Amino acid sequence: MAAHLGAHETMEVHEILTGAINGINHFMLYGTLVRDQRLLQILNNHLQFMTNEYNQMVQTLNNQGNNNAVPYQAKSLGAPIYGLDNPEMQSPNLAMSQFDDRDVASSMLSCHKASASKKMLAALECADPQLRRMMQQGAINCAEQAYEIWQYMNHMGYYQVPTMKEETTNTVLNTYQTATNQSNMANRNGMQQQFQ
Numbered sequence: 001m002a003a004h005l006g007a008h009e010t011m012e013v014h015e016i017l018t019g020a021i022n023g024i025n026h027f028m029l030y031g032t033l034v035r036d037q038r039l040l041q042i043l044n045n046h047l048q049f050m051t052n053e054y055n056q057m058v059q060t061l062n063n064q065g066n067n068n069a070v071p072y073q074a075k076s077l078g079a080p081i082y083g084l085d086n087p088e089m090q091s092p093n094l095a096m097s098q099f100d101d102r103d104v105a106s107s108m109l110s111c112h113k114a115s116a117s118k119k120m121l122a123a124l125e126c127a128d129p130q131l132r133r134m135m136q137q138g139a140i141n142c143a144e145q146a147y148e149i150w151q152y153m154n155h156m157g158y159y160q161v162p163t164m165k166e167e168t169t170n171t172v173l174n175t176y177q178t179a180t181n182q183s184n185m186a187n188r189n190g191m192q193q194q195f196q
Contacts, residue, residue, distance in 0.1 A: 005128060012122035013061065016135070019118060020054040023111050030104045039101050042152055043108065046145050053141065057134060069137030074144040077151040082161045102158045108149045109159075116142035 005013070027047040034040040049072055056069070093099055116139045123135035153159035163169070 005131070009126045009128065009131065012125050013131070016119060016122050017054065017057065019115060020050065023115060024050050024054065026107065026111060030107060033099055034101060034104050036101045039105060039152060042149060043104070046108065053138060060134065069134045071137060072141040072144045074148040077155055080161060081154055082163050084160050084162055085157065087160050105149055105153045105158060109146055109153065112142045112146035112149065116146060
């Protein structure tokens with residue numbers, strides 16, 4: 001496959017694989033800092049999946065893989081908790097010894113969000129349909145992993161979800177109405193122009 005890639009998609013793949021290596025390396029480092037066993041389990045699942053996904057992409061590029069991107073199966077931690085409940089003050093750590101589970105989870109979330117964006121942008125630049133699908137599935141996988149770690153953070157109180165008054169939310173959302181059938185509008189506009 002690699003010989004048939006364009007210059008632009010080759011550079012996109014290079015960026016994705018370099019980012020994957022960095023993510024794997026960071027997650028290995030985070031594993032040494034985690035105290036909460038549930039977080040450690042999530043981290044280890046993500047690390048294993050990220051490594052397998054990286055290996056599959058490399059094998060596909062070298063015509064050695066089965067070329068089917070595997071979807072990530074996130075575990076649900078329950079419904080999101082909405083509202084603010086005495087959120088903790090936040091600031092950068094002044095020493096490595098201050099790095100805690102919240103920092104690990106937040107770093108994991110940032111990594112997955114960035115990877116999801118980069119993989120979707122790479123998919124939009126891929127001419128090869130197989131590579132494009134692999135990048136798309138990779139973006140979805142990162143989004144699923146991001147949501148899984150977000151759920152953990154939300155349930156631990158690390159990532160609280162501010163809300164608005166229900167009246168304000170309803171006012172904002174109820175300003176939108178369904179569109180009329182665009183094809184009928186186009187036909188009417190076309191007919192009107194013919195008769196003018």
